[in-house]
Amino acid sequence: MSKEPVAVVGVGQTKHVAARRDVSIAGLVREAARRALDDAELTWADIEAVVIGKAPDFFEGVMMPELYLADALGAVGKPMMRVHTAGSVGGSTALVAASLVAARVHGTVLTLAFEKQSESNAMWGLSLPIPFQQPLLAGAGGFFAPHVRAYMRRSGAPDTVGSLVAYKNRRNALKNPYAHLHEHDITLEKVQASPMLWDPIRYSETCPSSDGAVAMVLTDRVGAARAPRPAAWMHGGAMRSEPTLFAGKDSVSPRAGRDCAADVYRQAGIADPRREIDAVEMYVPFSWYEPMWLENLGFADEGEGWKLTESGVTELDGDLPVDMSGGVLSTNPIGASGMIRFAEAALQVRGLAGEHQVEGARRVLGHAYGGGSQFFSMWLVGAQPPTS
Amino acid sequence: MNREIAVVAFAQTDHRRTTDEFSEVEMLMPVLHQVLERTGLKTSDIGFTCSGSSDYLAGRAFSFTLALDGVGAWPPISESHVEMDGAWALYEAWVKLQTGDADTALVYAYGKSSPGSVRDVLTRQLDPYYVAPLWPDSVALAALQAQALIDAGATDEPALAAIGARSRTEAATNSHAQLRGSVPQGEYLVRPLRTGDCPPIGDGAAAVVLAAGERARDLCERPAWIRGIDHRIEAHGIGVRDLTDSPSTRLAAERAGAFERPVDTVELHAPFSSQEVILREVLELDDSVRVNPSGGAPAAHPVMAAGLIRIGEAAARIHRGESDRALAHATSGPCLQQNLVAVLEGDPR
Numbered sequence: 001m002s003k004e005p006v007a008v009v010g011v012g013q014t015k016h017v018a019a020r021r022d023v024s025i026a027g028l029v030r031e032a033a034r035r036a037l038d039d040a041e042l043t044w045a046d047i048e049a050v051v052i053g054k055a056p057d058f059f060e061g062v063m064m065p066e067l068y069l070a071d072a073l074g075a076v077g078k079p080m081m082r083v084h085t086a087g088s089v090g091g092s093t094a095l096v097a098a099s100l101v102a103a104r105v106h107g108t109v110l111t112l113a114f115e116k117q118s119e120s121n122a123m124w125g126l127s128l129p130i131p132f133q134q135p136l137l138a139g140a141g142g143f144f145a146p147h148v149r150a151y152m153r154r155s156g157a158p159d160t161v162g163s164l165v166a167y168k169n170r171r172n173a174l175k176n177p178y179a180h181l182h183e184h185d186i187t188l189e190k191v192q193a194s195p196m197l198w199d200p201i202r203y204s205e206t207c208p209s210s211d212g213a214v215a216m217v218l219t220d221r222v223g224a225a226r227a228p229r230p231a232a233w234m235h236g237g238a239m240r241s242e243p244t245l246f247a248g249k250d251s252v253s254p255r256a257g258r259d260c261a262a263d264v265y266r267q268a269g270i271a272d273p274r275r276e277i278d279a280v281e282m283y284v285p286f287s288w289y290e291p292m293w294l295e296n297l298g299f300a301d302e303g304e305g306w307k308l309t310e311s312g313v314t315e316l317d318g319d320l321p322v323d324m325s326g327g328v329l330s331t332n333p334i335g336a337s338g339m340i341r342f343a344e345a346a347l348q349v350r351g352l353a354g355e356h357q358v359e360g361a362r363r364v365l366g367h368a369y370g371g372g373s374q375f376f377s378m379w380l381v382g383a384q385p386p387t388s
Numbered sequence: 389m390n391r392e393i394a395v396v397a398f399a400q401t402d403h404r405r406t407t408d409e410f411s412e413v414e415m416l417m418p419v420l421h422q423v424l425e426r427t428g429l430k431t432s433d434i435g436f437t438c439s440g441s442s443d444y445l446a447g448r449a450f451s452f453t454l455a456l457d458g459v460g461a462w463p464p465i466s467e468s469h470v471e472m473d474g475a476w477a478l479y480e481a482w483v484k485l486q487t488g489d490a491d492t493a494l495v496y497a498y499g500k501s502s503p504g505s506v507r508d509v510l511t512r513q514l515d516p517y518y519v520a521p522l523w524p525d526s527v528a529l530a531a532l533q534a535q536a537l538i539d540a541g542a543t544d545e546p547a548l549a550a551i552g553a554r555s556r557t558e559a560a561t562n563s564h565a566q567l568r569g570s571v572p573q574g575e576y577l578v579r580p581l582r583t584g585d586c587p588p589i590g591d592g593a594a595a596v597v598l599a600a601g602e603r604a605r606d607l608c609e610r611p612a613w614i615r616g617i618d619h620r621i622e623a624h625g626i627g628v629r630d631l632t633d634s635p636s637t638r639l640a641a642e643r644a645g646a647f648e649r650p651v652d653t654v655e656l657h658a659p660f661s662s663q664e665v666i667l668r669e670v671l672e673l674d675d676s677v678r679v680n681p682s683g684g685a686p687a688a689h690p691v692m693a694a695g696l697i698r699i700g701e702a703a704a705r706i707h708r709g710e711s712d713r714a715l716a717h718a719t720s721g722p723c724l725q726q727n728l729v730a731v732l733e734g735d736p737r
Binding site for chain 1: 437442443444448449450452453454456457461462463464465466467468469470471472476479480483484486487488489509510512513514515516517520618619620621622623624625635636639720721722725726
């Protein structure tokens with residue numbers, strides 16, 4: 001059976017900061033939604049359904065906040081769904097919204113993801129004691145640091161690679177007015193001299209805790225034809241999950257990530273991602289995840305990802321730019337971070353990414369992951385509608 | 389659109405006041421095994437998996453990630469989760485099957501209310517700035533709605549008592565129900581609601597398998613075809629809604645095609661007796677329709693699974709040949725804020 005092609009015609013996000021004390025949660029999400037509608041030159045009445053994501057509810061202390069947010073997002077009288085798939089949730093949320101259009105259940109859908117982390121403390125929100133389970137060791141960094149170590153040992157990567165990623169992403173963030181961290185005096189030496197938090201992860205190689213929201217308007221062929229600005233077309237999208245902990249799990253390159261990417265490439269007709277994809281917005285909360293995911297996503301052979309990073313391929317002016325927006329390393333409202341990757345990918349192929357635009361970006365991958373490298377969601381968007 | 393999609397199997401736990409001896413995943417696993425056994429499918433045969441649950445019931449972030457272990461999620465599966473009742477997980481799965489990306493889906497939901505005070509926990513769903521700090525609990529809000537109905541002349545306390553009694557009498561033959569047979573109407577919990585007007589607090593899980601087209605006929609002798617499914621949300625603020633009405637249910641029912649032809653069976657997710665009064669009115673149900681033959685939410689109310697169970701119970705009656713066209717309803721939020729309606733049909737006999 002044929003699916004309706006899905007187009008992104010509106011993108012909006014807030015300026016991400018450590019604490020948005022000037023707005024309520026409702027005010028925060030409405031700001032992003034309003035900007036996405038403005039981009040699409042649509043009104044609330046044009047939206048048929050709302051799909052919202054965030055993770056987890058404990059960060060703001062509101063259980064199932066979509067109920068409270070229905071009014072703020074113009075959802076009254078409409079279908080409203082709430083997705084929650086841990087850190088990958090922003091991506092998953094966009095994919096659920098895209099399915100509504102692809103299945104021709106709705107013509108135009110608003111999708112949105114947010115986190116207002118200033119309402120709580122993310123590190124301890126993730127560190128609740130669970131009987132008979134490995135604790136997260138004080139936040140996500142404690143969980144992921146051993147996996148970074150394993151990658152370094154397996155690949156023989158020099159221990160300077162992580163700081164290169166952080167230095168690059170923080171410089172990219174300077175070109176993105178919505179990014180949280182704008183470190184105008186950033187230098188490679190400063191990254192390398194920053195305190196060690198979870199060896200080998202340094203302070204400047206970690207993501208901040210941000211308040212922020214991002215929204216997209218997704219629509220069908222008819223909606224795209226009416227759109228005032230270029231659309232980004234979805235060429236493939238997939239989710240994959242595997243358990244957090246089990247004997248045989250490859251935490252350095254989880255199979256769920258590889259399978260998810262392969263599914264997206266199959267849908268998009270991509271045989272050689274390294275050559276056929278122009279740029280990647282990748283979920284990199286700790287700098288070393290750039291080389292690790294480059295391998296997991298098929299852009300480099302096993303053990304070779306760090307060489308792409310080290311040789312400058314992933315720089316904004318490189319052959320395969322990664323995290324042009326500054327990435328999760330510069331902006332991390334957790335529940336929104338995945339959707340920001342998807343939205344930034346869309347901005348790139350629409351040619352609307354501003355100062356961090358990659359010249360001639362035609363096909364861009366948006367990537368998200370969550371849990372203990374357990375949940376993956378990705379989409380590939382293009383400047384042209386899909387042909388099949 | 390409108391690929392033919394059916395519920396082909398349903399399973400649920402025995403719902404109980406406490407299940408201290410089980411983790412969520414231990415509670416869920418037998419149900420997952422049963423629902424797969426009924427179709428002969430293995431986890432690896434399932435095209436898409438979707439679940440519904442709430443971190444706040446479990447008391448911990450990302451609680452659903454461990455439940456996923458119950459699916460035996462290796463090799464990696466195509467999977468998603470809604471922080472909603474499992475009825476909405478079923479909706480997401482139905483949409484996924486409509487895209488043609490999958491032919492089968494496993495949907496499950498679970499909730500344990502026993503570890504905490506669910507009345508207090510549900511207050512955390514409310515507007516966090518103006519309402520939640522006052523801790524108005526779920527029974528108190530339902531009581532406001534019940535009183536509004538009584539004030540409007542739509543019902544009275546004896547009529548409400550009859551609803552609770554009828555539900556639990558129906559549940560006498562439902563071995564999974566928590567409250568069965570004759571249960572005293574009890575004292576006032578929050579006026580005008582007595583314990584008999586309120587759902588039991590309990591733990592439980594449920595799962596269904598969906599399949600598309602011919603696949604459904606291969607897996608089930610009499611599939612319960614989803615002829616329509618839709619859901620709508622209303623304003624959150626209790627003060628801006630007419631609590632005696634449910635326009636979101638009416639609209640969802642219209643969109644699901646519920647009014648096109650009469651149904652013979654209805655499974656309503658009305659935790660409070662007063663809510664059944666409202667739902668009967670907006671769904672235009674008269675006494676000729678069998679409402680909640682399972683006993684409904686007044687007999688068993690595992691939060692986050694209770695809506696999915698309504699769809700499962702309706703489908704199971706079609707599977708057994710006891711219904712030809714059934715309506716299933718699920719609700720979420722205070723005072724019926726969000727509602728889903730599905731219309732299910734069996735092949736003509």
